[in-house]
Amino acid sequence: MTETTTAALLPGPAAGSPSDAELIATAVAAAGRGMVGRETVAEVVALCAVAGEHLLVIGAPGTxxxxxxxxxxxxxxGRYFEYLLGRFTEPNELFGPVDLRRLREGRVEFETAGMLPEADIAFLDEIFLGSTAVLNTLLGLLNERVFRRGRTTLASPLRICVGAANHLPEDPALAAFADRFLARVFVEPVPDARLEELLESGRRPAAPIAPTATRDLLGAIDRLAAAARGCDLDPVTPLLATALRRLRAAGVPVSDRRAVRSQNLVAAAAVLDGRTSASARDLWVLPLIAPTADSQTLARETLADLIDRAANRSLAHTSEELSRSTAARAERLMRTGAALLAEHGGLPDGQDSRLRLEAVLREIDAGFDPADLPAPLAGVRAGLVTVVAPS
Known part of the structure; x- marks a missing residue:
């Protein structure tokens, strides 16, 4: 079956307008601008929002x-809810207080306005410090997108809940709760080779979100999520089954539930790449379902030959990081170079971006033989040469 674009499944944008996938890619790139080495976190949040799955981000404090x-x-x-959990966090702090007016009438109901049950995107820091009462209520909300407490039953609009912690829990009960988060990202401190970049970015004031980027993109997320639910997975099912067998044989724990739900990430990757049919190009998402940092490394090594052609137009950094493929590297360099060229042209003297332009040009020349340079990347390289060449 030939691959088709998302325009074949969903009402397309007006002529000349960016697609939903392009809108999300632009938003994610804007979110990562000014942060060093955190593009993957931003991209996987978008991937999981489209897939309808939840995400754990594990890393030391200060990362x-x-x-x-x-x-x-x-x-x-959309509506955003964030909370730092502790041992003594009460359920009311997340889910809302008792409605006193209803309580006087003998009904135990809760006021959820502005609280987690009514959020579109939620972030819960130190999530494993929550009490049993908090985690049990949260579990039902995450699984079913329905909040039930007392006589209150509310359909939640939650697209994604991101949980963060410094490390994975050792308690088996908490490990079972953690398993409800399909995707995991492990964050390490910025490597030594990028410390100058980190220091420079730390000196610059945080860039405000541009007015054009503050529009509500949840509609685009929802349309892409609908496309993902209709994505044709048949062409990639045999290869996906082979990949999952390999992971299990290598010792990467993949439960039946996680195996089935991994298809949601594959489908989301396909539609974010502009297609309604999944392919081997989308299998780079599989290391995300491995439960630990070590098992994710093992998953990448085990699946190396299956994901060596992986790439994604909207999630270029993450697809490259997880697949190590040449196609993904070309996609990332093409997009990075094009964005820097656009930024350079909008600056009075262009000096702030010149060093980064030169760095991208060096990386292109170091990583690709001129005869094998993909046409889009060759075009970006020509633009880089024009800018950085001596006058």
């Missing part, structure tokens, strides 16, 4: 986990 989630949530719009 900008919270900031990355806040930025992408601000770009996507």
């Amino acid at each position: 900008a986990k919270s900031e990355a989630v806040r930025r992408v949530a601000a770009q996507l719009g």
Whole structure:
């Protein structure tokens, strides 16, 4: 079966207008701008929102986990709820207080306005510190997108809940709760090679969100989610089954539930790449379902030959990081170079972006033989050469 674009499944944008996938890609890129090495967090939040799955972000304190989630949530719009959990956090702090007026009438109901049950995007920091009462109520909300407490039953609009922690829990009960989060991102401190970039970005004031980026993009997320639910997975099912067998044989724990739900990530990757039919190009998402940092590394190694052609137009950084494929690297360099060229042209003297333009040009020349350079990347390279060549 030939691959088709999302325009074949959904009402397309007006002529000349960006597609939903392009809108999300632009928003995610804007969220990551000014942050060093956190593009993956922003991209996987978007992937999971389209897939209808939840995400765990694990990393040491001070690694900008919270900031990355806040930025992408601000770009996507909608109602956002954030809370730092502790041992003594009461359920009312997340789900809303008892409605006293109803209580006087003998009815135990809850006021949920502005609280987690009515959020479109939620971020819960130190999620494993929550009490049993908090986690049990949260479990039902995450699984069914329905809030039930007392006599209150409310359909939740929650697209994604991002949970963050410094490390994975050792308690088996908490591990079972963590398993409800299909995708996981493990955040490490910025590597030494990028410390200069980190220091420079830390000196610059945080860039405000541009007015054009504050529009509510949840409609685009919902349309892409509908496209993902209708995505044709038949062409990739045999290869996906082979990949899952390999992971299990290599010792990567993949439960039946996680195996089935991994298809949601594959479908979301396909529609964010502009297609309604999944292919081997989308299998780069599979390491995200491995439960630990070590097992994710093992998953990448085990699936290396199956994902060596993976790439994604909207999620270029993450598809490259997880697949290590040449196609994904070309996609990322093409998009990074094009964005820097546009930024350079909008600056009075262009000096702030010149060094980054030169760095991208060096990476292109180091990673690709001129004869094998993909046409889109060759065009970007020509633009880079024009800008950085001596006058």
